[in-house]
Amino acid sequence: MKFALVLALFVLGFAQVNVTSNQQGTSGGVKYELWMSGSGSGCWCYIKGQGCAFHGHWSNCGDYLCRAGNGGSTLTYAYTKTGSGGGYSFIGVYGWTTNPLVEFYIVDDWFSGGGNSGGSQKGSFSQDDATYNIFEHTQTNQPSIQGTATFEQFFSIRQGQRTSGSINVQAHFDKWNSLGMKMGSIYEAKALVEAGGGSGEIDYTSCSI
Ligand SMILES: *[C@@H]1O[C@H](CO)[C@@H](O)[C@H](O)[C@H]1NC(C)=O
Numbered sequence: 001m002k003f004a005l006v007l008a009l010f011v012l013g014f015a016q017v018n019v020t021s022n023q024q025g026t027s028g029g030v031k032y033e034l035w036m037s038g039s040g041s042g043c044w045c046y047i048k049g050q051g052c053a054f055h056g057h058w059s060n061c062g063d064y065l066c067r068a069g070n071g072g073s074t075l076t077y078a079y080t081k082t083g084s085g086g087g088y089s090f091i092g093v094y095g096w097t098t099n100p101l102v103e104f105y106i107v108d109d110w111f112s113g114g115g116n117s118g119g120s121q122k123g124s125f126s127q128d129d130a131t132y133n134i135f136e137h138t139q140t141n142q143p144s145i146q147g148t149a150t151f152e153q154f155f156s157i158r159q160g161q162r163t164s165g166s167i168n169v170q171a172h173f174d175k176w177n178s179l180g181m182k183m184g185s186i187y188e189a190k191a192l193v194e195a196g197g198g199s200g201e202i203d204y205t206s207c208s209i
Contacts, residue, residue, distance in 0.1 A: 015027060015028030015048075015049025015050075016028070016046065016047060016048055016049045017032075017046075017047045017049075018044055018045075018046045018047075019032065019034040019044060019045045019046075019047065019066075020034075020043065020044045021034070021036075021039065022034060022035050022036060027047045027049050028047075028049030028050070029070075030047065030049060030051065030052060030068055030069065030070060031068065031069065031070055031188070031190070032045070032047045032054065032066070032067065032068040032190075033065075033066075033067055033068075033190075034065070034066050035063075035064075035065045035143075036058075036061045036062055036063065036064045036065070037061075037062035037063040037143075038060065038061045038062025038063075038064075039061065039062075040059055040060050040061055041059075042057060042058065042059025042060070042061070042199065043057070043058050043059065043061035043064060044056075044057050045057070045066035047068055048204070050206075050207075051069070051206070051207045051208040051209070052068040052069035052070075052075075052077075052190060052191040052204070052207035052208060052209050053068070053204040053205070053206060053207040054066055054068050054191075054204055054207075055201065055202070055203045055204070056193050056201060056202050056203075057200075057201040058085075058195050058198070058199065058200060058201070059199040060197065060198075060199065061195075062197070063194070063195075063196055063197075064193075064194065064195045064196075065094075065192060065193070065194045066192070066193055067094055067188075067190035067191060067192040067193075068190055068191055068207070069189065069190040069191050069207070069208075069209040070190075070209070071095070071186060071188060071189040071190070071209065072169065072189065072208075072209045073168070073169050073170040074166055074167065074168060074169060074170075074208075074209070075092070075093050075106075075166065075167040075169060075191055075207070075208070075209040076165070076166045076167075076206070076207070076208050076209075077164060077165070077166075077167075077191060077204060077206065077207045077208075078163065078164035078204070078205050078206045078207075079091075079163055079164070079202050079203055079204040079205060079207075080163065080202070080203050080205070081109075081111070081163065081193075081200065081201065081202040081203070082200060082201055083111070083198060083199050083200020083201055084111050084112060084113075084195075084197075084198030084199060084200050085110065085111030085112075085113070085114050085194075085195035085196060085197070085198050085200055086111075086113070086114075086195055086196035086197020086198040087113060087114075087196045087197060088110075088113075088114050088115075088116060088118075088194075088196040089110045089111040089113070089114030089115070089193075089194060089195045089196060089198075090105050090107045090110055090114065090115070090192065090193075090194045091107065091108060091109040091110060091192065091193050091194075091202065092105060092106045092107040092108040092109065092158075092167065092191075092192060093105070093106040093167055093169055093172075093189060093190070093191065093192065093209070094106075094189075094190055094191075094192030094194070095186065095187065095188040095189035095190060096144070096145050096187040096188055097183040097184035097185055097186055097187055098145075098146070098184045098185050098187050099184040099185055100151070100152070100182065100183075100184045101144060101145075101146060101149055101151040101152075101184065102151060102152050102153070102154060102182075102183050102184060103139065103144065103151060103152075103153045103154075104153070104154040104155075104172075104176075104183070105117075105153070105154070105155045105156070105157075105192070106132075106155075106156045106167055106169065106172050107155060107156065107157045107158060108158045108161065108162055108165065108167060109158075109161045109162060109163060110161065111195065111198065111200060114195075114196070115157055115161075117135035117137050117153070117155040117157060118135075118137050119135035119136050119137025119138075119153065119155060120135060120136060120137070121133055121134065121135050122134045122135060122136050122179045122181060123175075123179050125175050127156075127168060127171050127172070127175075128165065128166060128167060128168055128171075129165075130158050130159055130160050130162075131158075131159045131160075132156040132157060132158050132159070132172070133156070133157050133159060134154070134155065134156050134157075134175065134176065134179065134181075135154075135155040135157065136152055136153065136154055136155075136181055137152070137153045137155070138150070138151075138152055138153075139151055139152070139153055145187060152181070154176050154181050154183070156172045156175070156176075169189060169209075189209065190209065191204065191207050191209055
């Protein structure tokens with residue numbers, strides 16, 4: 001009986017976490033991070049404790065990134081979204097490598113006005129039923145997992161937005177490598193929403209990576 005009660009509390013109560021300020025952690029075995037450059041009552045990310053699924057909500061939070069997952073070679077996802085994401089926004093796979101420090105994005109969707117890397121195009125390729133355009137952009141003295149730093153950003157941006165599907169993550173890593181875009185050791189690869197402003201939300205109904 002006691003064990004069942006503890007188990008029920010774990011399943012019902014402790015696998016989910018509603019994150020309302022900059023924080024990283026593990027919930028129900030899933031790693032997550034919320035990072036914002038601003039703050040506000042409408043800025044939160046509810047980690048569902050079911051794979052990388054989360055419910056993110058922003059309202060004038062500055063730059064808002066919620067991400068979840070433990071890395072892996074494939075992201076399979078489905079979600080609904082509403083609202084706006086400011087001047088830039090990205091939904092898909094996100095992570096970092098170290099040595100060299102690289103911030104990477106595989107972008108399947110965005111809010112109106114988003115989906116722009118600001119970088120120069122390095123190539124394109126067909127993958128997962130679409131063409132992805134590949135960009136590289138240098139961030140100079142910007143926030144990173146190692147504090148303020150100068151580093152490269154790699155982007156694959158899908159031509160044709162979608163709100164469900166599977167992303168072959170390794171295929172993008174391999175393609176970037178073949179274009180001379182060298183990654184380091186994987187630090188993280190997670191499901192992401194990033195919004196550069198606006199007010200909106202995203203709610204993953206399923207997510208695994
Ligand atoms: C998360 O917390 C915020 C702030 O308290 C609240 O407004 C929001 O409804 C919560 N989200 C969920 C899914 O519980």
